[in-house]
Each structure stands twice: as C-alpha cells, then as structure tokens.
Amino acid sequence: MSRGAFTAEDRAILLRRHLDEGIPLTRLSTDSGIPVRTLSRWMSQYRANGTVESLERQPRSDRGKRAIPQDLIEAIEGLALRRPAPTAAFIHRRIADIASARGHPVPGYSTVRAVIAGIDPGLKMLAHQGETAYRDTFELVYRRTATRPNEQxxxxxxxxxxxxxxxxxxxxxxxxxxxxxxxxxxxxxxxxxxxxxxxxxxxxxxxxxxxxxxxxxxxxxxxxxxxxxxxxxxxxxxxxxxxxxxxxxxxxxxxxxxxxxxxxxxxxxxxxxxxxxxxxxxxxxxxxxxxxxxxxxxxxxxxxxxxxxxxxxxxxxxxxxxxxxxxxxxxxxSGFIPRTPAHPEDLDLLLLTVAAARKVQRDGIRFASTRYVSPVLAAYVGENVTVRYDPRDAGEIRVYFNDEFLCRAIAPELASESITLEQLQNARTKRRRELKQQLRERRSLADALPTDARYTPSTNAVIPPAEVPAPATEPTPQHKLRVYETD
Structure with a gap:
C-alpha cells in the first residue's frame, strides 16, 4: 500500500504499535513498506499535537497551479482553439520552440495535453464547430408546455x-x-x-x-x-x-x-x-x-x-x-368541451382552398365529370357559383354564392361510400383506356376483313386488244451545213 493510501486513522494505528507494543520503526517500515524517515516524521507530528487530525495528509500549496508561465498557457489555448483543431503533438512542438525562444523551461507533452483538456468545452465547440453547434448543445432551451388539451x-x-x-x-x-x-x-x-x-x-x-x-x-x-x-x-x-x-x-x-x-x-x-x-x-x-x-x-x-x-x-x-x-x-x-367554429361552413371556406367556378344546370352541378345535386340549387339554375371540395372525399362539394355558403351538394352514385377525387379520376382514366383498347381491337378486326369486291369489274369481260404502235423509223440526220440535197 502506498503512503498516499494511508488515512489518518491508519497512520495512528501504526504509530500506536510503536508506542504501546514497542515495535521498532524499522520493523514497521519493513511490514508496511513506508520509509523510516516518513514514520519518524509522522511520529514527530503525533507527539507534538497528540491528535489524529495532525496525521492528515496536507494538500500541496501549489495545488491547481501549473508550473509553466501564464504566457505559455495562453499560447497553448490559442493554438488549440484554431480551426481546424491542431493535434496535441503539433501544439507541443510549437510551444517547445516558443518556450526556448522566451527562455522558459520546455513543458512536457502531458502538461500541454492537460492545458488543452482544461479548456471550456463550450469554447472549444464554438471555435471548432461554430455558433449553430454551440447553440444546439449548450444554450438553454425554452420548451413550451401546455397545461390542458387544445391549448397548443x-x-x-x-x-x-x-x-x-x-x-x-x-x-x-x-x-x-x-x-x-x-x-x-x-x-x-x-x-x-x-x-x-x-x-x-x-x-x-x-x-x-x-x-x-x-x-x-x-x-x-x-x-x-x-x-x-x-x-x-x-x-x-x-x-x-x-x-x-x-x-x-x-x-x-x-x-x-x-x-x-x-x-x-x-x-x-x-x-x-x-x-x-x-x-x-x-x-x-x-x-x-x-x-x-x-x-x-x-x-x-x-x-x-x-x-x-x-x-x-x-x-x-x-x-x-x-x-x-x-x-x-x-x-x-379532463372532460373539457372543445372550442368549435360558430359556423362550420366558414371553416370550409377558410381551409378548403381548392375552389372552382361552375354554373348551376337544371340537373345540378357538373364537376369533375360527376353530377352533384341539392334541393337548394333549384332556385339558382343558371347562376355562377363557386364549389369547394376536400380532395380526400369527392362524395360531396360545398357550394358558395357570392362568397356566402349556399349548400352541400352530393353525388348520388358516390354518397354511399367515401371516395377521393384522385380515385375518381383514376377510374375515369382506366375506363377511357379500356375503351381505347376496345377501339384498337375492333379496328384491327375490321382491317383483317376481306376486300369488298361487289363493284370490282369482272375478270371475264372482253378486253379490247391494245393498239400496237407503228415501228419507229430512223430519224433523218440533221446537218449543220445545208447542202443542196437537203435544201
């Protein structure tokens, strides 16, 4: 056991063996591994004060103080806070050169590392990773906390x-x-x-x-x-x-x-x-x-x-x-009653931003190739209205006249189930593709039918012989020089 591991009580028990039992300090030194000089010093302290507290290990007077000058400490910290962060070995080499130039003792590598490790972590993060990383790690956060439902x-x-x-x-x-x-x-x-x-x-x-x-x-x-x-x-x-x-x-x-x-x-x-x-x-x-x-x-x-x-x-x-x-x-x-809009239709006007203009026909409103009807529309045939709808449910639309809510119109064939507008459009597209495919098939069948020969001339009819052209005679040669025979 090292000397530092002995508490004041352990030291007092060891010295009592010397005082009460007469065991020599040399034998105690051999048994405990503590030098005789140390035991003699402890004995002197104990005899002078007579208390166990006098045997307490005294802290060093220079505890917490570094042996290197303050200007070297500041130089180490300044190098360590550079961006990108240099290695401890690089900083030690630079500090060794600076200490030698200034006439100071060269600090050891472990001393330089201890100075670097002692820098404020927030300061190091601010220097190496920037303000955003420092804010996300070290700044206080105000967390909004609600005390009841629907408060936030x-x-x-x-x-x-x-x-x-x-x-x-x-x-x-x-x-x-x-x-x-x-x-x-x-x-x-x-x-x-x-x-x-x-x-x-x-x-x-x-x-x-x-x-x-x-x-x-x-x-x-x-x-x-x-x-x-x-x-x-x-x-x-x-x-x-x-x-x-x-x-x-x-x-x-x-x-x-x-x-x-x-x-x-x-x-x-x-x-x-x-x-x-x-x-x-x-x-x-x-x-x-x-x-x-x-x-x-x-x-x-x-x-x-x-x-x-x-x-x-x-x-x-x-x-x-x-x-x-x-x-x-x-x-x-909590059993609270939630606050609701005074007029739900106003909420539809505010939040259902998908809007389109339509004219009321005698059979209702035609929208997205679907007919929507409502008894209220009977008095607005021929009027231009605005319809709003929820893309998640194309079964009904909201009808507005001059920005005032008029009624909800439903599609009779869709009212019994919830169907989205996208599903409706996909169904129409699928049906149109099916019809086009049927059209191509029927056209190909029509193209494969035999040719109609009802009005084609019969092959047994007598065809008059073709008129044989007369043999061509050799042309009379033309001469540039006019002679008497050809004049």
Missing part, C-alpha cells in the same frame, strides 16, 4: 423514408404533415401527399384536425388556442395567418434555423419511422443512399389508410413514454 397544437412536415407509386406510376417519396396536440401528444390531423409542402396541404391537415372525425376512436377535434410551427413559407403564408385570425388562433413560429422546442413532434416522426415504415414495401433504411430495401408497391391512397389505422388504433391508444397515458385518453380525461 404543433404543426410540421417531414419527408418519409419510403417510396410509393405516385398517380403517374413513378416511384416517389411522400410528405407527411401532422398536427399534434402538445398536452396529450395525440395526433389531431394529418395530410399525406406527393410534392413539395404547401399552404394548401397544411390547410387540409388543419381542417381534418378541427372537424369531428367519423371514427369514434379518434376524439381529438376543436379549435386550438395556439398553433406552433416552424418558419417555413407555407406556415408563414398570408392565407394561414388569415385562417388563424378568423378562428381566433394565435400563430407562433420558431426562430429561423432553430428547431429546439419542437422535439415532441420530432418524437412522433421517429415513432412513425421506426415502428411503421420498416414493415412497409418501399422502406428506405438509414445509410442506403435512398435505395429502398424492397420495391415500392403502395399507392398514396393505400398509405393514407395504413397511416390512419396506425394513428387511431395504435399511437393514440397506447401509453406515451413522457406522460404515461394514452394520448386519446389524456385528451379526453
């Missing part, structure tokens, strides 16, 4: 690690827009689409979040007091600001380039990426440079159905790791 919703987009078959038959990566309740972590609404995020997609997700759901297992609805989003152009659009103003929603944006404070919605995306997408064809694992593990098979409509099932039946109804409650249960537990 978060909205964001993400590009899914998945390939699907888009309407044109190409492999594409879809985007997901999600509306998340901050208090319960429940998903209130979403929008899945192909193409860049836009204000229209955000409006559709917000429309679904606010309106009551047909599925009783998805109770989240109503108007939030606050909508928190990033600083993207779709979230800062004038239309979304108008929607929030008209519905009395406070719109708050995070600072540009500062994602902190939105970790809850990022955690939801991580759940989707790790628990749902790996089970789907077309999933793109991390580190594969965008190549899916299996070929894409799902369409956008199929992915929409799968995502809704995962949100409603799994995510919203299992305990969350942060709250230890199921999101849907936590949202409904």
């Amino acid at each position: 919703w978060q909205a964001d987009h993400t590009l899914l690690d998945l390939e699907i078959i888009d309407p044109k038959g190409h492999a594409s990566r879809p985007w997901l827009t999600i509306i998340l309740d901050d208090y319960s972590r429940a998903a209130a609404g979403y929008s899945i689409f192909v193409g860049a995020p836009s204000a229209e997609r955000t409006a559709l997700a917000l429309h679904q979040a606010i309106r009551g759901k047909t599925n009783p297992s998805w109770p989240v609805m109503g108007l939030p007091d606050m909508l928190y989003s990033d600083h993207g152009s779709d979230f800062t659009s004038a239309r979304l600001e108008r929607v929030c103003l008209d519905t009395h929603i406070q719109l708050i944006h995070s600072k540009p380039g500062v994602p902190q404070g939105r970790g809850k919605i990022e955690r939801f995306y991580l759940t989707i990426t790790t628990e749902l997408l790996p089970h789907l064809p077309g999933y793109i694992p991390h580190g594969t440079r965008g190549r899916p593990s299996r070929p894409a098979e799902l369409t956008l409509e199929q992915l929409d159905q799968i995502l809704e099932k995962f949100i409603v039946t799994e995510y919203n109804h299992r305990p969350h790791s942060s709250t230890n409650q199921a999101p849907a249960e936590r949202w409904s537990a």
Whole structure:
C-alpha cells in the first residue's frame, strides 16, 4: 500500500504499535513498506499535537497551479482553439520552440495535453464547430408546455423514408404533415401527399384536425388556442395567418434555423419511422443512399389508410413514454368541451382552398365529370357559383354564392361510400383506356376483313386488244451545213 493510501486513522494505528507494543520503526517500515524517515516524521507530528487530525495528509500549496508561465498557457489555448483543431503533438512542438525562444523551461507533452483538456468545452465547440453547434448543445432551451388539451397544437412536415407509386406510376417519396396536440401528444390531423409542402396541404391537415372525425376512436377535434410551427413559407403564408385570425388562433413560429422546442413532434416522426415504415414495401433504411430495401408497391391512397389505422388504433391508444397515458385518453380525461367554429361552413371556406367556378344546370352541378345535386340549387339554375371540395372525399362539394355558403351538394352514385377525387379520376382514366383498347381491337378486326369486291369489274369481260404502235423509223440526220440535197 502506498503512503498516499494511508488515512489518518491508519497512520495512528501504526504509530500506536510503536508506542504501546514497542515495535521498532524499522520493523514497521519493513511490514508496511513506508520509509523510516516518513514514520519518524509522522511520529514527530503525533507527539507534538497528540491528535489524529495532525496525521492528515496536507494538500500541496501549489495545488491547481501549473508550473509553466501564464504566457505559455495562453499560447497553448490559442493554438488549440484554431480551426481546424491542431493535434496535441503539433501544439507541443510549437510551444517547445516558443518556450526556448522566451527562455522558459520546455513543458512536457502531458502538461500541454492537460492545458488543452482544461479548456471550456463550450469554447472549444464554438471555435471548432461554430455558433449553430454551440447553440444546439449548450444554450438553454425554452420548451413550451401546455397545461390542458387544445391549448397548443404543433404543426410540421417531414419527408418519409419510403417510396410509393405516385398517380403517374413513378416511384416517389411522400410528405407527411401532422398536427399534434402538445398536452396529450395525440395526433389531431394529418395530410399525406406527393410534392413539395404547401399552404394548401397544411390547410387540409388543419381542417381534418378541427372537424369531428367519423371514427369514434379518434376524439381529438376543436379549435386550438395556439398553433406552433416552424418558419417555413407555407406556415408563414398570408392565407394561414388569415385562417388563424378568423378562428381566433394565435400563430407562433420558431426562430429561423432553430428547431429546439419542437422535439415532441420530432418524437412522433421517429415513432412513425421506426415502428411503421420498416414493415412497409418501399422502406428506405438509414445509410442506403435512398435505395429502398424492397420495391415500392403502395399507392398514396393505400398509405393514407395504413397511416390512419396506425394513428387511431395504435399511437393514440397506447401509453406515451413522457406522460404515461394514452394520448386519446389524456385528451379526453379532463372532460373539457372543445372550442368549435360558430359556423362550420366558414371553416370550409377558410381551409378548403381548392375552389372552382361552375354554373348551376337544371340537373345540378357538373364537376369533375360527376353530377352533384341539392334541393337548394333549384332556385339558382343558371347562376355562377363557386364549389369547394376536400380532395380526400369527392362524395360531396360545398357550394358558395357570392362568397356566402349556399349548400352541400352530393353525388348520388358516390354518397354511399367515401371516395377521393384522385380515385375518381383514376377510374375515369382506366375506363377511357379500356375503351381505347376496345377501339384498337375492333379496328384491327375490321382491317383483317376481306376486300369488298361487289363493284370490282369482272375478270371475264372482253378486253379490247391494245393498239400496237407503228415501228419507229430512223430519224433523218440533221446537218449543220445545208447542202443542196437537203435544201
């Protein structure tokens, strides 16, 4: 055991053996491995004070102080904070030259490394990785925390690690827009689409979040007091600001380039990426440079159905790791009555941004090759109206006359089921292709029929012999010189 490992009590017991039992210090030195001089010094301290505390190891007076001059310490730190960061060996060689030039003793390599290791980590990160890395690691973050349901919703987009078959038959990566309740972590609404995020997609997700759901297992609805989003152009659009103003929603944006404070919605995306997408064809694992593990098979409509099932039946109804409650249960537990729009039709006017002008015909409104009818339209035959619709459900449209809500018109053949406009368009395209194929087949059959010879002249008719031309006589040679015989 080393001398430093002996406590004051251990030293006192060792010295008592010498005082009480008469064991010589030389024998104690042999048994303990402590030099005789050290034991003699301890004995002198003990006899002078008579207390165990006098045998405590005294700290060094120069503890915490480096033996190298301050100017060399500053030089080491200055070299270490350069960008890119130099190695400790390089800094030691430079400091050795500087110390020799200034007449100082050359510090050892371990001393230089100790000085480098003692630099403030925040200072090193700021010097080597920049302000963004320092902010994301060391700056304090204010996390907005709601105290009740619908007090604050978060909205964001993400590009899914998945390939699907888009309407044109190409492999594409879809985007997901999600509306998340901050208090319960429940998903209130979403929008899945192909193409860049836009204000229209955000409006559709917000429309679904606010309106009551047909599925009783998805109770989240109503108007939030606050909508928190990033600083993207779709979230800062004038239309979304108008929607929030008209519905009395406070719109708050995070600072540009500062994602902190939105970790809850990022955690939801991580759940989707790790628990749902790996089970789907077309999933793109991390580190594969965008190549899916299996070929894409799902369409956008199929992915929409799968995502809704995962949100409603799994995510919203299992305990969350942060709250230890199921999101849907936590949202409904307080028994509050959500704030709803005074006129739901006004919400449709604000959020259903897809609009088209049509004229009311005697049999209703023709839109997307489909007939929509309503008894209210009887008084507006011949009038120009504006129709708005939800691309997710082409079974009905909202009709506005002079920007005032008029009625909801339904398509009789679609009213019994929910069908998207894209499905309707795909069905029409498929039918048109089938008809074109039938047309080509019938034309090819017609081309293969024998020629109609009813009016072709008969082959038994007497054909007059062709008139035989007279043999040609040799032409009289022409001479440039006129002679008497040919004159």
